[in-house]
Amino acid sequence: MFGTTAPLTLFAFAPFDWFLDDLYGAFMEVLARVLGMPALEFAFMQRAYLAAICIGIIGPLVGTFLVHREMSMIADTLAHTAFAGVAVGLFVNNALSLSLAPIHSALVVAVGTALLVELLVQYGDVSTDTSLAMVLTGGFALGSVLITATDGGIAVGIDAYLFGSLATVSKASVGLLVFMTGLVSAAVAVAYRPLLYVTFDATAARAAGISVTWYNRLMVVLTALVVVSAMQVMGVILVAALLVIPVATADGSRSFKRSLLAGVLVAEITVVTGVTLSYQYGLAAGGTIVLTGIGLYVLSLVYRRLGVPTRMQHRTGRWRLNKLSDRTHGDATGEPKADGGSDDERR
Template identity: 55%
Template sequence: MTGIVGLPYAGVEWLLERWSDLLGAVGEELGIKMLQYGFMHRAFLVGMLIAVMAPLIGTFLVHRQLALIGDALAHTAFAGVAVGLFVNSVLGTGVSPYLTAVVVGMLAALAIELISEVTDAYNDVSMAIVLSTGFALGSVLISINAGGLAVGVNQYLFGNLSTVTSQSAILLVGLFVVISLVVGITYKQLLYVTFDETAARVAGINVRWYNRIMVMLTALVVVGAMQIMGVILVAAMLVVPVAGATQLARSFREALLASVVLAELAVLMGITLSYQYNATAGGTIVLVAVGIYVVAVLLGKLQSRRATVEDPAEQAAD
């Protein structure tokens, strides 16, 4: 069994090495110093994968008016990190905090749905409950054993390029494959549920099941993005590129593709600027994403004005 599991792991590890070799060669050929460091190779790879995953899920969330769920799950992912650090500190195990964050994030995602179903509370109520519970749990665990946790948790709160290890990159590649496959397989159902839950139920679609799939996928994206963005800013990548794309796109599919492009621009520019100016990667990426959003809004307004001016002219010609 171990050998079977080790095969894909070794394959991903081999791909990471080839990716590093490629960027290293490009950096050496063009004289780009930042591309000559292994941690930057991993940072760019993780960032580019996040720039696909986050809009892929965020586009559904924004159209369902669930933009804040990313923030709720980010705070519970913080609790998952605290659990991992606490267990490692007390028991001396080598459990990755990202793995515990995945588990806690998935449980929190299910909790949001269950609270809404059992109590008939609105989604924002269940999200607020889960958010506060997760952050409180993380705070308590840190306060109980503050020796090394307070220092160790800072990198997860604010993100750090240098903390993206090979193991973390491999984990994210796995999350990327899972999320992409699930969205690809369930795309039509998720789209149906997003725009008309009542019609989806009439059509025989299990709305409750697909709602749970969406929140669980969101939890996976949050944990993956946390490596660079940090818990505090991770929700931005689910919302800001999508908000910018909706200003330019005319359909859901166009918005999805445009949001991925905008997210990639924000990540690549943000990581480069954070390296050049020794700034926090997560904050830099978000600021760039917001700047791109402003440009998208202006372009969207310009398109609307052109359409308004051209329509009367066309009518007169007819």
């Protein structure tokens, strides 16, 4: 997919090779024997699992902030413009006989678009969703025009970008993902407090001297990095799902920090299950991962709506009484609803 040139020569250096082949590879071979899963011995599956695990970390790490700022659509928009970036890279290669890695052009286009969207929202005379809709369709339109402009010459392999593929995860692209995981995790760790404040109450954060504009830009750039890094496994059309669905599944968490960690845990279960099913049944990786995520979300919804009684509660009938009590008297501590109850209760 990326040609013979390593897309990120940075990851061709010995320590990463040593980690991937000797350390991680050896661990996966042991795991393959222990679990009786020969697939784990294949190098491409080892890379696919590592890539998926990285996506499972950075997706919810950024997605939790996006979802609670009601900016989920931006991930989808940037994914579609990343597709345009891939097409630009392939087009330039085709026209000028170069061997640029399309993921590099995708990164440049997605980050540039992220900043453009932010500027449009801030200074443009249109609403956020209109800006996003224009950029999303514009990005995809550019991609499709460039593909057809070469008489289909660059269309070969484009399906892998659209729907995701496990087989095309090269050593270099998994290296990029590992690097991005470190970068995005470090950025979120350092900027956690201002990002949380801006997400929770942007006006108060601004009054308190926190640059909301700057942190908004940081958030969209991080989103672009996640989307481009993950698109090879997930596919352009589905990559946004991993920034959103695990976060929605983890919504029942009490605190923001727990919701962040729960989102990552849910995403890891989702990607590992999805990759396994995808390989076992020869299904599209992105689609299988997303459907697994939706399945977990439905389960969590059922759990949250109905509650799951402990064995003791079930035996004594206390669970049924507790649920009834919650509905008639408000919160779990038995405090009366002072003025119409809470937002969560109104859901």
